Each structure stands twice: as C-alpha cells, then as structure tokens.
Amino acid sequence: MSPRPYVRKIQRSWWLHHPRYVVYMIRELTCLFVGLYCAMLVVGLVRLAQGQAAWDAFLAALCSPLVVILQLVCLVFAIYHSVTWFALTPKAMPLMIKDEPVPGSVIVGAHYVGWAAVSIVVLIAAGM
Amino acid sequence: MSETIALEVLRYNPETDNEPSFQSYTVPYKDEWVVLDALNHIKDNLDATLSYRWSCHMAVCGSCGMTINNEPKLSCHTFLRDYRGGVIRVEPLDHFPIERDLVIVMDSFMDKLSSVKPYLIPKEDKPLSTGEYLQSPGELQAFHQYTQCINCMLCYAACPQVGLNEDFVGPAALALAHRYNLDSRDAGRNARAEIVASNEGIWECTFVGACSQVCPKNVDPAAAIQQTKISASVDWLKDLLTPRAHR
Numbered sequence: 001m002s003p004r005p006y007v008r009k010i011q012r013s014w015w016l017h018h019p020r021y022v023v024y025m026i027r028e029l030t031c032l033f034v035g036l037y038c039a040m041l042v043v044g045l046v047r048l049a050q051g052q053a054a055w056d057a058f059l060a061a062l063c064s065p066l067v068v069i070l071q072l073v074c075l076v077f078a079i080y081h082s083v084t085w086f087a088l089t090p091k092a093m094p095l096m097i098k099d100e101p102v103p104g105s106v107i108v109g110a111h112y113v114g115w116a117a118v119s120i121v122v123l124i125a126a127g128m
Numbered sequence: 129m130s131e132t133i134a135l136e137v138l139r140y141n142p143e144t145d146n147e148p149s150f151q152s153y154t155v156p157y158k159d160e161w162v163v164l165d166a167l168n169h170i171k172d173n174l175d176a177t178l179s180y181r182w183s184c185h186m187a188v189c190g191s192c193g194m195t196i197n198n199e200p201k202l203s204c205h206t207f208l209r210d211y212r213g214g215v216i217r218v219e220p221l222d223h224f225p226i227e228r229d230l231v232i233v234m235d236s237f238m239d240k241l242s243s244v245k246p247y248l249i250p251k252e253d254k255p256l257s258t259g260e261y262l263q264s265p266g267e268l269q270a271f272h273q274y275t276q277c278i279n280c281m282l283c284y285a286a287c288p289q290v291g292l293n294e295d296f297v298g299p300a301a302l303a304l305a306h307r308y309n310l311d312s313r314d315a316g317r318n319a320r321a322e323i324v325a326s327n328e329g330i331w332e333c334t335f336v337g338a339c340s341q342v343c344p345k346n347v348d349p350a351a352a353i354q355q356t357k358i359s360a361s362v363d364w365l366k367d368l369l370t371p372r373a374h375r
Binding site for chain 1: 140142145147148198199222223225226227233264265266269270288291292334335336337338340341348350351354355357358
C-alpha cells in the first residue's frame, strides 16, 4: 500500500451527478407524499371517532380546492411509487415453477391485477 | 493524418502530489480498440509512469474496472468507437481510496468479501466414499447467475450507500452470500446471517439498483439483496414465534 492513499469525499450533490440517482431520489421523495396522505387518513379516523359533526367537518375540509390539489399531488406520487415498485418486484420476488423461472412480466402483471382487484373492492365498499 | 482520440486520465502520485489531477493524452483511434488498449498505448509509447491494473483483456479477471465518462466500467469491455468524436475521461473507481493513478486500494472490499463466508459450508462432513453431492438442473439454476461475479467492484463504485457508509458490506459480497445460501449443498445460512442480516449488511441497501445496472456479468446483486431481505425477515418472524426451534 502506498504511504498516502488519496480518499475522495462524497459530495452532498452526489445524486445530481447521474440520471439514475436522480430517478432514485424522486422515488425516495414519493414516501413523503404517501406518508402525508396516510396522516390525512389517520386524522379522518380521529375525526370519525369524535362524532358526526366532526366527521362532516372533515369531509367538507377534504373538498376545499387546496386539499383537493394536495390529494391529486399525493395521487401522482403514489402512482409513481407503485409503478416503479411493481417494476422491481421480479427482482425481489422471483418465482420458480417446476424448475422454470416465471417470466418477470407475469410477476409484474399479477401485481397490477391485484391492484385492480383491491381497487374494485374498495370502490364497491365505498359505494355501499 | 490518421484519426486520433483524446483521453483525460486522473493521475495521482502519492510521493509528490497532494491531490489528483487530470492529464491529457492523444492516442490513435481504432474501431477495434477498447479503453484498455488506449491506456496500454500510453504506457508503452507516451508515458511509462501511468499506473493501472489489468490482466486478461477479456472481461473475466475483473482487474481493470475504472470510471469511464462517469460510469463504472471494465476498460477492456469499453470500446473507443462508442466515444468517437468526443473525449474519454478515465478515473479510478469511485468510493475507494486511490493508491496511485487508476489503482485503487481494495483492502476493504477483500475484508467484506471474506466476512460473508463465501464458500460451501456443508451440514456435515461426508466421507469421500459416500460419493458426490447431487444437484438437479433446477437447484443449479437457483443460484447459477450469482456464480458469474468476477469481483470487479464496479457495483461498489456505482452504489451510493457504499460511498455514504464505508461499513456497508456492499453488493458483490451480499450477492455471493446469497449464492451460497441458495446452494442445495450448503447449510451455512445462519453462520452468514451475523454479517449479512446486520445493519451493515442487507439493511443498509435502499434498492437504488445501480449495482445491477453496471454489472458487466449480469449478476443482479440488487435482486440478491432484496431476496435476502425477505428471507431474513421470515427468519426473524419464525424466531419470534418459535424462539427455540431455529438457530
């Protein structure tokens, strides 16, 4: 080993140096908006427990333009998060059936089918 | 006059330099030349002091990993023709100390590699007379991809978590641990878990996925790490529910 190996410090802006790191950081950023929406749901539960008046006020607040825009932004980030995560599922959950690997497209497709099924159940439940 | 191409090479001499700096060279352009050929041309004809590692020139030995135009690559596997008309900037692999010029200090990588016990740990020693261990094509396929790693360290240079936390065991070592864990002849998963499932192991990975993108042998360490996260979580849950049954 040399007497003085040179150590390069990683810069704070490391994630701006390559498009793949920018894409990664956007995916990480989506968690803030997903978390924000979860917090909104928790507030809804608390308001529900406080009675009819509190619940109605909460529903009215959800319909204000600012909150609608916020929900749309959350939706966009949640979709980005879900789509990029589904695309990675064949790596995290590879399947073998009778010594043959299941194609990645089937694994990703199954996640979209599951997403659609859950959405339908939620929509039916919400309509009841 | 025949065509040429410019290379900017990061130089560092530990005996005389306080920090690295770029040096420019002009080399002949040839369609069939790779960046390693250009470096060899510099070493043989222009500047014998240039230091870099290489051996096989055929993407097998894993020695000649460098950062080429901001991308970790094997210099024997990177053609000049893909940079024709431009400048090729050659630097040592990121996230490793520079020993001299393009040579990095790889001690930390070697320590991490050996820490995951990358060899078969059989359940019990069998005498030779009992014959070989049999394995079906399916059992081989389960881990075959991960045997292709050539320890070139491109994945360490690509992984920001390696750069941010020097203790992170890193992609190649974790992929190799997964390779042995998946092997039907192996029973060393618990022995490896101490390192693999620690905070500096799989849980330091945030699935950037860059390791798999730069791997010249299509090993996919990111997949190995995510699968290990799932199996480690299942182990943890089993341990929680039946404390004495496992380990």
